[in-house]
């Protein structure tokens with residue numbers, strides 16, 4: 452299995468964390484997003500976005516890749532066992548842009564929006580699947596954008612950081 456990856460990409464981070472949680476052996480092909488190779492555009496047209504997983508077939512889109520990995524390697528599970536809770540976890544990830552992404556990127560562009568206030572409203576700690584999908588941006592908000600996390604979110608992140616998969620991502624972000 453191969454992951455086409457970029458250290459700075461939080462969507463790739465979702466997949467890095469999922470792979471680490473599952474303990475799946477894989478090869479990492481790091482690409483320079485500032486000089487995207489033509490083969491990547493051909494692999495994932497038209498944008499050449501990362502992440503892309505190659506598991507004998509080509510799979511882009513972090514949310515889909517996470518779900519695939521969770522089915523392919525069921526233990527340990529990222530999604531809850533209960534169908535209703537699974538659906539709610541998926542819904543949270545599906546609404547990532549409204550719940551956090553749009554505000555994160557607006558703040559990063561220099562808009563005067565209340566990213567800390569948005570973080571305050573996050574539904575975290577309900578499933579590992581959704582937590583893995585959100586945590587790359589929360590780490591970056593804290594460590595790259597200098598946002599002071601609301602107490603509840605800081606406590607959630609501190610607990611997640613006990614996991615080697617998340618601690619490794621924090622280290623990657625330190626190197627950006």
Ligand SMILES: N[C@@H](CCC(=O)N[C@@H](CS)C(=O)NCC(=O)O)C(=O)O
Pocket residue numbers: 459460461462463484498499500501502511512513514
């Ligand atoms: N919806 C995609 C978004 C991936 C994405 O936006 N990746 C960024 C890097 S963080 C990228 O490759 N952007 C290049 C582009 O949009 O042309 C996913 O969840 O995997």
